[in-house]
Amino acid sequence: QPKAFLFDLDGVIVDTAHFHYQAWRRLANEKLGFDISEEFNESLKGVSRTESLERILAHGNVTLDAATKDAYATLKNDWYTELIHKMVPDDILPGVSEFLEKTRLAGIKIGLGSVSKNAIPILERIGILNAFDTIIDGTKITKGKPDPEVFLKGAEALGVVPEECVVFEDAVAGIEAAHRAGMKTVGIGLPSILTKADVVLANLNNLQIAELQNSLFSE
Numbered sequence: 001q002p003k004a005f006l007f008d009l010d011g012v013i014v015d016t017a018h019f020h021y022q023a024w025r026r027l028a029n030e031k032l033g034f035d036i037s038e039e040f041n042e043s044l045k046g047v048s049r050t051e052s053l054e055r056i057l058a059h060g061n062v063t064l065d066a067a068t069k070d071a072y073a074t075l076k077n078d079w080y081t082e083l084i085h086k087m088v089p090d091d092i093l094p095g096v097s098e099f100l101e102k103t104r105l106a107g108i109k110i111g112l113g114s115v116s117k118n119a120i121p122i123l124e125r126i127g128i129l130n131a132f133d134t135i136i137d138g139t140k141i142t143k144g145k146p147d148p149e150v151f152l153k154g155a156e157a158l159g160v161v162p163e164e165c166v167v168f169e170d171a172v173a174g175i176e177a178a179h180r181a182g183m184k185t186v187g188i189g190l191p192s193i194l195t196k197a198d199v200v201l202a203n204l205n206n207l208q209i210a211e212l213q214n215s216l217f218s219e
């Protein structure tokens with residue numbers, strides 16, 4: 001039986017995955033001289049800011065010195081911050097608030113496991129900071145997904161073992177991180193992309209905990 005649910009933020013609780021893509025795409029277009037596709041963007045999901053820039057540069061065969069990389073990562077984050085500034089509680093993805101409520105009522109602990117350094121301001125903006133028993137974000141970890149650190153720290157903070165955790169993730173790197181941590185996974189998105197997830201759903205809308213328990217923990 002699950003004792004804790006660990007939620008990724010970007011792309012699971014809010015549609016900020018799209019804002020990350022928009023901001024990286026703008027940087028590629030305006031500063032690097034190439035475009036990045038939505039398909040390539042899948043490989044950036046769940047990956048830290050600096051590692052994302054490295055992947056984009058490698059993708060476009062561009063080499064930059066450390067100072068320029070730093071400046072570009074900051075510029076991307078400035079553009080991203082402008083986008084998230086407009087967010088309101090209505091931007092919480094369908095079914096998320098209800099599912100968090102059901103989770104709480106079922107006595108299951110709730111953690112956030114995100115590599116983003118913008119997690120807390122986003123949760124504040126959308127008004128659900130208090131829904132979480134623990135928040136592990138980019139300021140608390142040294143290794144991004146697919147390293148399992150973020151989820152292992154979440155389990156530890158909640159006082160549960162990994163086998164009792166279910167991770168909700170929209171990123172290929174995040175599903176890998178969860179499995180490396182020894183946890184069950186619910187992919188949020190397309191089965192064709194999240195091929196390694198134990199279960200894949202389009203979103204959390206109308207999700208029943210009993211139903212999930214059956215598909216993840218029976219036999």
Ligand code: BG6
Binds near residue numbers: 047115171
């Ligand atoms: C992850 C996103 O949640 O956070 C990535 O999926 C992003 O796209 C990463 O690069 C780091 O976020 P931030 O907000 O610290 O730049």
Ligand code: MG
Binds near residue numbers: 008009011046169171
């Ligand atoms: Mg995500």
